[in-house]
Amino acid sequence: MNYERFQNQACLARTPTPLRQMALMMIKRPNVISMGGGLPDPSAIPFIDATVKLRDGSELHIDPADMALSMQYSHSEGYPALRQWFKELQKRIHNPPGMANPTHPSGTEVIVINGSQDALFKTFNAMVSRGDNILIENPAYPVPCTILTPLGCNLIPVEADADGMNPENLRRALSRWSPEDAKDPNSDIPKLLYCVPTGGNPTGSGLTLQRKQEIYKLAQEYDLMIIEDDPYYYLQFTEPLTPSFLSLDVDGRVMRFDTLSKIISPGVRVGFLTGPQPLLQKITYEIMYSTIHVSGISQMLVLALLKKWGHDKFLAQAKEISNLYLKKSELCNMYLEKHLTDLAEWSKPSGGMFFWIKIPSITDTKELLENTYHRDALFVGGSAFFADRSAPCQYIRASYSLVTPEQMDKAFAALAESLKEILSKKT
Known part of the structure; x- marks a missing residue:
C-alpha cells in the first residue's frame, strides 16, 4: 500500500513537535532529571484522588499516583494501558489480519481518540485535498458532509437501501474511472469511501457480510481507503455480530472509528481509532498540534472501569444496552x-x-x-x-x-x- 496516496500536502509535511518528543522521553524514563520539559509542578495541581460511584452500587477509586499521572501531559496516542486494552478487544472481536500478523506491512495499530467525531475531523483534514472526489453513502450521517464540504472536495453519493450501501451502486459511481487511474497521481479518481455500516444513521440499516465483502473487493480494485465509522457496532439486534470491514482488511485499507459514547458515556469523549500504522502516526501528529491528547482524567476513569470489567463484562454490558434498544x-x-x-x-x-x-x-x-x-x-x-x-x-x-x-x-x-x-x- 502506498499510504502517501491517502495524505494531503499538509499531512505529508507534518512532523512531530520536538517538545512533545521531549515529554515522551521523560515518560519513558521517569527517573530522569529533566530541566527541558514544561510540565507543571505537581504541587500546583489541586486534585489528589477521586472516588466515583457506579450505577450498580460499586465504586471506582483513582488513587493519588494515577490521579497525578492523569493530571499531567501524556502520550498523544493515549495511555499505553488503555491502548492495549482496546487493542486486545479489537483482536478478540475483529482479529484484523494486519494486527494478528506482526510482519504485515500495514502494522495495524490502535490510538485513543477524543470521540470518533473529532477523529473523523482530524482524519479528513489529513487525507482530503481541495478538488478530491469522496464517495459517501446516501443518505448519510450529516456531520462528515459538513466537515468535508468546506475542504473543497466533491461528495459522490452512493445510494443505500434497507441493507445499507449497495455495491452495484458503488461500482456504478466508480465506472467513470478505470482501476488503473489509481496509479496516476494526477487522476481525480476517489481515494476515500465513507460509511456507517451498522445501525446506520439515519436509516437503522446494516451492511450484510456479503455486501461488505463485495465493497471491500471494489476498494481493492480501485485502491480506496474505507472510512468505517461504526458507533453502533455493539448495538446490533441479531447475533452473531456481523463481521466488520476491519476483520476483512488483508491490505491495510480500513480506518475504523469506535466510540464509547453508546456503551459508556458520550460525555467522557473517549473512543479508539484502528488502522494502518503509517496513517495513524500522521493522525497522532494532528493530535499533537491540536488537543495534545485525550483528557487525562477521562482516560484514567475509563481505564479504571474497563480494568474492573474486563473484556467479558464490557461485552456483556454492550449486549444489555443492545437489548435495551431492541425493546x-x-x-x-x-x-x-x-x-x-x-x-x-x-x-x-x-x-x-x-x-x-x-x-x-x-x-x-x-x-x-x-x-x-x-x-x-x-x-x-x-x-x-x-x-x-x-x-x-x-x-x-x-x-x-x-x-x-x-x-x-x-x-x-x-x-x-x-x-x-x-x-x-x-x-
Whole structure:
C-alpha cells in the first residue's frame, strides 16, 4: 500500500513537535532529571484522588499516583494501558489480519481518540485535498458532509437501501474511472469511501457480510481507503455480530472509528481509532498540534472501569444496552403501526437508535414537521441526511433512544394528526 496516496500536502509535511518528543522521553524514563520539559509542578495541581460511584452500587477509586499521572501531559496516542486494552478487544472481536500478523506491512495499530467525531475531523483534514472526489453513502450521517464540504472536495453519493450501501451502486459511481487511474497521481479518481455500516444513521440499516465483502473487493480494485465509522457496532439486534470491514482488511485499507459514547458515556469523549500504522502516526501528529491528547482524567476513569470489567463484562454490558434498544425499537414499531399504518412506510432497524420513515403521500416533509413541532413532537427532516439538502424529501428520522413508550405514542399521534390535516387540505 502506498499510504502517501491517502495524505494531503499538509499531512505529508507534518512532523512531530520536538517538545512533545521531549515529554515522551521523560515518560519513558521517569527517573530522569529533566530541566527541558514544561510540565507543571505537581504541587500546583489541586486534585489528589477521586472516588466515583457506579450505577450498580460499586465504586471506582483513582488513587493519588494515577490521579497525578492523569493530571499531567501524556502520550498523544493515549495511555499505553488503555491502548492495549482496546487493542486486545479489537483482536478478540475483529482479529484484523494486519494486527494478528506482526510482519504485515500495514502494522495495524490502535490510538485513543477524543470521540470518533473529532477523529473523523482530524482524519479528513489529513487525507482530503481541495478538488478530491469522496464517495459517501446516501443518505448519510450529516456531520462528515459538513466537515468535508468546506475542504473543497466533491461528495459522490452512493445510494443505500434497507441493507445499507449497495455495491452495484458503488461500482456504478466508480465506472467513470478505470482501476488503473489509481496509479496516476494526477487522476481525480476517489481515494476515500465513507460509511456507517451498522445501525446506520439515519436509516437503522446494516451492511450484510456479503455486501461488505463485495465493497471491500471494489476498494481493492480501485485502491480506496474505507472510512468505517461504526458507533453502533455493539448495538446490533441479531447475533452473531456481523463481521466488520476491519476483520476483512488483508491490505491495510480500513480506518475504523469506535466510540464509547453508546456503551459508556458520550460525555467522557473517549473512543479508539484502528488502522494502518503509517496513517495513524500522521493522525497522532494532528493530535499533537491540536488537543495534545485525550483528557487525562477521562482516560484514567475509563481505564479504571474497563480494568474492573474486563473484556467479558464490557461485552456483556454492550449486549444489555443492545437489548435495551431492541425493546425500544419494538415499542417504537408498535406505535408506528398504531398511528401511521397506511400513511407511512418504514423498515425495522437492524440496530442502533433510529427509524427511517417515508411519507409517500407528500413530496416534502418540511411543512409536516413544522406542524408536528407545534403539537409538541420533534422529528428530523430527511433532507439533512442527503447529499442535496435543498431537494424536496419524503423522509423523516425518528430516534427512540431517549423517549418513553408514552412519549412515543404521543409523538406519533401528533405526526399522524399533522399529516391527516395536510392531506385533508389537498382534497
